[in-house]
Amino acid sequence: MILSSRRKRVTIKDVAQAAGVSTQTVSRVMNKFSYVSEKTRQRVETVVEQLGYNPSALARSLSQQRSYMLGVVTFGLKYIGPSRTIYGIADKADELGYMLLMKEIDNFNINSIDEVIDSLLARQVDGILWVAPEIGNNHAWVEEQRAKIIVPVLFLAMRPRSGISSVSTDNHHGGVMAVQHLLDCGRKKIGHISGPLNWWEADERKRGWRETLEKAGIGPSEQHCVEGNWSSASGEQAFIQLLETFPGMDAVFVANDQMSLGVLREAIRRGIRVPEQLAVIGFDNIPESAYFYPSLTTIYQDLQLLGEQAVQSIVEMIQARQENRSIAPQSRFLQPTLVVRESSGCVL
Amino acid sequence: MILSSRRKRVTIKDVAQAAGVSTQTVSRVMNKFSYVSEKTRQRVETVVEQLGYNPSALARSLSQQRSYMLGVVTFGLKYIGPSRTIYGIADKADELGYMLLMKEIDNFNINSIDEVIDSLLARQVDGILWVAPEIGNNHAWVEEQRAKIIVPVLFLAMRPRSGISSVSTDNHHGGVMAVQHLLDCGRKKIGHISGPLNWWEADERKRGWRETLEKAGIGPSEQHCVEGNWSSASGEQAFIQLLETFPGMDAVFVANDQMSLGVLREAIRRGIRVPEQLAVIGFDNIPESAYFYPSLTTIYQDLQLLGEQAVQSIVEMIQARQENRSIAPQSRFLQPTLVVRESSGCVL
DNA sequence: TCCTATTCTGTTATCGATAACATGTTATTA
DNA sequence: TAATAACATGTTATCGATAACAGAATAGGA
Numbered sequence: 092m093i094l095s096s097r098r099k100r101v102t103i104k105d106v107a108q109a110a111g112v113s114t115q116t117v118s119r120v121m122n123k124f125s126y127v128s129e130k131t132r133q134r135v136e137t138v139v140e141q142l143g144y145n146p147s148a149l150a151r152s153l154s155q156q157r158s159y160m161l162g163v164v165t166f167g168l169k170y171i172g173p174s175r176t177i178y179g180i181a182d183k184a185d186e187l188g189y190m191l192l193m194k195e196i197d198n199f200n201i202n203s204i205d206e207v208i209d210s211l212l213a214r215q216v217d218g219i220l221w222v223a224p225e226i227g228n229n230h231a232w233v234e235e236q237r238a239k240i241i242v243p244v245l246f247l248a249m250r251p252r253s254g255i256s257s258v259s260t261d262n263h264h265g266g267v268m269a270v271q272h273l274l275d276c277g278r279k280k281i282g283h284i285s286g287p288l289n290w291w292e293a294d295e296r297k298r299g300w301r302e303t304l305e306k307a308g309i310g311p312s313e314q315h316c317v318e319g320n321w322s323s324a325s326g327e328q329a330f331i332q333l334l335e336t337f338p339g340m341d342a343v344f345v346a347n348d349q350m351s352l353g354v355l356r357e358a359i360r361r362g363i364r365v366p367e368q369l370a371v372i373g374f375d376n377i378p379e380s381a382y383f384y385p386s387l388t389t390i391y392q393d394l395q396l397l398g399e400q401a402v403q404s405i406v407e408m409i410q411a412r413q414e415n416r417s418i419a420p421q422s423r424f425l426q427p428t429l430v431v432r433e434s435s436g437c438v439l
Numbered sequence: 440m441i442l443s444s445r446r447k448r449v450t451i452k453d454v455a456q457a458a459g460v461s462t463q464t465v466s467r468v469m470n471k472f473s474y475v476s477e478k479t480r481q482r483v484e485t486v487v488e489q490l491g492y493n494p495s496a497l498a499r500s501l502s503q504q505r506s507y508m509l510g511v512v513t514f515g516l517k518y519i520g521p522s523r524t525i526y527g528i529a530d531k532a533d534e535l536g537y538m539l540l541m542k543e544i545d546n547f548n549i550n551s552i553d554e555v556i557d558s559l560l561a562r563q564v565d566g567i568l569w570v571a572p573e574i575g576n577n578h579a580w581v582e583e584q585r586a587k588i589i590v591p592v593l594f595l596a597m598r599p600r601s602g603i604s605s606v607s608t609d610n611h612h613g614g615v616m617a618v619q620h621l622l623d624c625g626r627k628k629i630g631h632i633s634g635p636l637n638w639w640e641a642d643e644r645k646r647g648w649r650e651t652l653e654k655a656g657i658g659p660s661e662q663h664c665v666e667g668n669w670s671s672a673s674g675e676q677a678f679i680q681l682l683e684t685f686p687g688m689d690a691v692f693v694a695n696d697q698m699s700l701g702v703l704r705e706a707i708r709r710g711i712r713v714p715e716q717l718a719v720i721g722f723d724n725i726p727e728s729a730y731f732y733p734s735l736t737t738i739y740q741d742l743q744l745l746g747e748q749a750v751q752s753i754v755e756m757i758q759a760r761q762e763n764r765s766i767a768p769q770s771r772f773l774q775p776t777l778v779v780r781e782s783s784g785c786v787l
Numbered sequence: 788t789c790c791t792a793t794t795c796t797g798t799t800a801t802c803g804a805t806a807a808c809a810t811g812t813t814a815t816t817a
Numbered sequence: 818t819a820a821t822a823a824c825a826t827g828t829t830a831t832c833g834a835t836a837a838c839a840g841a842a843t844a845g846g847a
Contacts, residue, residue: 100803102802102803102804103803103804104803104804112826112827113827113828114803114805114827115826115827116825116827118804118805119825119826121804122805125825126823126824126825126826127824127825127826128824128825128826131825131826145557145560145561146561146803146804147501147561147563147802147803148558148561148562148563148804149497149500149501149506149561149562149563149802149803149804150501150802150803150804150805150832151804151805152497152804152832153495153498153501153802153803153804153831153832153833153834154804154805154806154832155804155805155806155832158497160540160562165529168522168525168526168529169522169523169526169743171519171522174516174517174521174522174525175517177516177522178516178543181513181516181541181542181543182543182545185543190540190541190542190558190562191540191541192538192539192540193529193538193540194529194533194538194539195529195530195533197530210496210538212493213493213494213495213496213497214508214538215495215496215497239491241448322726323726323727323729323730324729324730327730349726349727349730352727352730352731353730355732356730359732360732378670378697379671379697379700379727381671381672382671382672382675382697382701382704383700383704384704384707384708384732448833450832450833450834451833451834452833452834460796460797461796461797462797462834462835463796463797463798463835463836464795464796464797466834466835467795467796470835473795474793474794474795474796475794475795475796476794476795476796479795479796494833494834495832495833495834496834497833497834498802498832498834498835499833499834499835500802500834501801501802501803501832501833501834501835502801502802502834502835502836503802503834503835503836504802788847789846789847790845790846790847791844791845791846791847792843792844792845792846793842793843793844793845794841794842794843794844795841795842795843796839796840796841796842797838797839797840797841798837798839798840799838799839800835800837800838801834801835801836801837802833802834803832804831804832805830806829806830806831806832807828807829807830808828808830809826809827809828809829810825810826810827811824811825811826812823812825812826813822813823813824813825814821814822814823814824815820815821815822815823816819816820816822817818817819817820817821
């Protein structure tokens with residue numbers, strides 16, 4: 092026997108006919124809250140059960156001009172960060188009765204962005220979540236194109252712009268916390284291994300590092316920061332370089348946990364004892380970081396929560412629009428938290 | 440100004456009217472390959488451009504009974520494994536012109552599974568990819584329910600069943616390769632830290648371990664295997680336990696890289712030198728594993744490729760059905776590969 | 788020149804639901 | 818008891834496209 096024989100879909104008409112009522116009555120039964128006599132209701136429900144009727148959300152979307160689908164545009168799904176966010180999004184969307192229509196993009200040229208948005212709009216999504224990092228001016232299109240986007244859009248991890256809604260982790264404050272922790276532990280010569288500095292998030296973390304040191308009266312030098320690309324390999328390389336340009340370094344703030352792993356590995360290899368000789372603090376708090384050797388002190392950003400909040404917000408925007416209310420666009424920040432473990436060498 | 444003013448959608452009628460032709464003609468222009476005079480075509484195209492017409496894929500799906508959407512059911516999206524698979528799926532789907540309608544599930548009771556499938560079918564997906572691990576008998580519903588699923592379905596990482604299509608990594612062979620490598624390196628007393636044994640994949644890896652040792656004339660004992668839950672913490676615990684029940688152990692095959700990390704950490708803490716005293720081999724090849732200390736020898740399963748193959752297969756199934764051809768269900772396996780690094784202590 | 792094939796375009800029905808309106812039947816109230 | 822409200826159901830139009838059919842206009846061939 093072949094799987095999935097081409098059986099025809101059971102439609103509202105079939106049900107109506109079988110129950111001897113009009114399609115409208117069936118529709119009323121399916122959607123509750125309308126006058127239907129108890130007798131009719133039961134008869135229809137029995138037929139629905141028997142035929143296994145499953146209403147076409149597609150047809151419903153068309154006639155109601157509302158799909159209960161959210162368009163989700165992602166970039167870098169293969170990395171753990173985005174996928175944790177997606178998890179939060181999926182979870183909350185489910186809770187609120189929305190499905191996700193996903194589209195991964197692999198570049199940011201204006202044409203492909205246009206295409207992605209068109210394809211989402213063609214499927215009548217009720218709103219769009221933009222889950223792609225801000226790199227260089229890859230969000231420039233927002234200003235020009237947003238007029239044509241006829242549904243609410245919410246950006247994740249984007250530099251705040253007036254008139255546009257976004258939700259982001261407060262990376263700057265995360266950087267501040269990291270460096271402040273190192274200072275509190277008595278370290279003075281604090282280097283930084285940043286992410287790619289054309290990423291807004293990397294830049295913010297670095298700014299947190301610089302400003303905190305300045306505030307502490309320790310003017311950091313550009314020599315004390317080396318740029319990585321988020322990978323463990325780049326972390327290792329950057330660390331090697333930093334050891335040369337900043338020989339007295341007694342602590343390093345690394346912009347993510349993967350790069351921290353590269354640092355720890357190279358430290359062991361060189362016999363640099365962590366945390367005694369060198370304190371290390373990461374960013375993200377990936378699950379593995381608690382089992383690095385030594386375990387990694389890090390800044391925890393709750394990406395799952397970020398996703399949840401994003402869905403919450405956009406659903407509110409959708410509802411507002413549905414009721415013809417207007418809602419003021421806003422940029423929100425989620426605060427990261429400090430997770431102290433062995434690598435920073437002090438429990439405060 | 441408020442974002443997303445409630446502008447009305449431009450429809451085929453608007454275009455038809457503006458161009459002074461019938462909607463059918465506009466449809467013909469949009470879909471190419473039909474008789475339209477050059478003059479008309481240009482006129483219509485100009486109007487399309489001017490109005491910014493974007494055909495409703497929703498309406499098209501309804502009338503063509505085909506949506507170019509794939510339903511994707513996931514479980515454990517927050518972990519890196521599934522999300523790598525999703526990446527492969529997203530990439531290939533894009534290439535073949537499909538969008539993804541995603542639904543994450545958090546349990547396997549028959550009701551919620553029913554609901555998920557209904558909601559996908561209600562949106563007219565052309566096929567369904569089941570990206571959820573086989574745990575216990577959580578796939579039992581497949582046998583009973585598949586009759587009601589009127590579109591092709593393909594399972595990832597499922598124990599082969601006759602009459603049902605699936606694509607999986609050959610976990611058994613992965614286990615064989617891992618243990619064989621350790622044997623080749625001269626190890627004789629090989630322990631195993633497994634995943635949760637009600638997971639099909641964990642069970643298969645363990646079977647590879649057991650059978651390979653038996654074949655080598657080394658009857659392994661149940662005492663030489665401890666069950667973990669995939670987490671680094673559980674790996675650490677399992678390792679501690681294994682050290683007691685299997686004192687002479689000179690190598691251990693750990694069922695994933697995260698648990699391996701726990702093992703490596705505890706080994707360092709106890710002064711057990713890896714690989715000299717104890718060889719360690721993991722499974723998965725997560726990006727970080729190359730930067731563990733020591734770097735981890737592991738079995739690489741290409742989850743991204745798995746996702747790509749899955750999409751390729753289901754699209755073939757969909758096309759076959761479209762043309763009323765029948766296609767024999769089949770279970771396919773992808774072969775994992777061995778990645779030799781420091782932790783196994785020998786480059787062959 | 789007439790006939791047929793090809794090209795071009797429009798009309799009507801359909802996909803599967805809901806919205807809006809209409810109508811008939813009970814119950815309630817003045 | 819008649820008027821009105823509440824309840825129950827059906828009819829028609831609509832969402833935005835394509836399929837199927839049909840009628841013209843043009844071109845080519847006998």
